Amino acid sequence: DIVMTQTPLSSPVTLGQPASISCRSSQSLVHSDGNTYLSWLQQRPGQPPRLLIYKISNHFSGVPDRFSGSGAGTDFTLKISRVEAEDVGIYYCMQATHFPYTFGQGTKLEIK
Amino acid sequence: EVQLVESGGGLVQPGGSLRLSCAASGFIFSSYWMHWVRQVPGKGLLWVSRTNSDGSTTTYADSVKGRFTISRDNAKNTLYLQMNSLRAEDTAVYYCARWSGYYGGMDVWGQGTTVTVSS
Numbered sequence: 001d002i003v004m005t006q007t008p009l010s011s012p013v014t015l016g017q018p019a020s021i022s023c024r025s026s027q028s029l030v031h032s033d034g035n036t037y038l039s040w041l042q043q044r045p046g047q048p049p050r051l052l053i054y055k056i057s058n059h060f061s062g063v064p065d066r067f068s069g070s071g072a073g074t075d076f077t078l079k080i081s082r083v084e085a086e087d088v089g090i091y092y093c094m095q096a097t098h099f100p101y102t103f104g105q106g107t108k109l110e111i112k
Numbered sequence: 113e114v115q116l117v118e119s120g121g122g123l124v125q126p127g128g129s130l131r132l133s134c135a136a137s138g139f140i141f142s143s144y145w146m147h148w149v150r151q152v153p154g155k156g157l158l159w160v161s162r163t164n165s166d167g168s169t170t171t172y173a174d175s176v177k178g179r180f181t182i183s184r185d186n187a188k189n190t191l192y193l194q195m196n197s198l199r200a201e202d203t204a205v206y207y208c209a210r211w212s213g214y215y216g217g218m219d220v221w222g223q224g225t226t227v228t229v230s231s
Contacts, residue, residue: 039217041157048207048221049149049157055216092157096216100173101147101159 002026002095006104012112019080021107023093028073030097037096040069040078043106044089052091053078085111114138114220116208121225128198128229134191134208134222142166142186145211147218148193150204150227158204161193162211176202198229 003026013019029036040053051060053069056076066081080087088111093104120132134146148160161172161182170182181194191208205226209218 035216037216039215041218048224049209049218050221051215051217051219054212054219058215060215060217060219094157094217099171103157103159106156 001100002029002098002102004093004095004102004104006091006093006107008107009105010108010110012110013080013083014112015085016082019083019087019109021078021091021093021109023071023076023078023104025074025076025095027098029095030073035097036072038069038071038076039094039096040067041092041094041103042087042089043092044086047089049092080109083109083111114210116210116220116222118206118208118222118225121206121227123228123230124198125231126199126229129194129196130198130227132193132195132206132208132225132227134193136189136191136210139210139220141184141189145213146182146184146191147209147211148182148191149207149209149218149221150202151207151224152204160206163191195227198227200229203227203229 005024007022041049042052043049057069068079090106092106115137117135147162163170163182167184179197183192205224207224208222210220212219
């Protein structure tokens, strides 16, 4: 199985400051169809996961512009340009290039 | 409104069975692949199973293969997960999720249903 490793596992951030989460996969996530099926999910406390970013860098509907995704191959990053209170939660990267689909361990974003 | 609503969770003894349901609304259910993902309380996400749009193709995580069966009734807009030979380690919140081929990701998630396997 593809192992997805996220760092850090916890990220205390001051409101209005940027945050960055790294996700590294044990194998390249480039699919034979040319796409890279790496997405980012947000899980607010007591809520189900929610799709934020798909195929590395594309915003899902309704996701604020302060979220951005980047990367290629095996290294990916989620950035929040200015953290707001509603961003508190756990962020997961997920790969859907190889079966079984796998998730990172999650990064807990909290406000300092 | 696009929505997925799970039901059927509960407390079951080890070795027992449970059937989860996921009722879909607000979209053409029969056009989408569907997945089950679980989450042990306080832990991360684990993909469990998927089915294609007409239910003819199914895939399972190794940890549930041979014990769980995913199915769907497109006439009822409902996805199912039949869970047999349940173990303590199957205790989790179970989410159903819609797969979007366009987005290449799970774009709609239900609220989840809790399964507790304990004597």
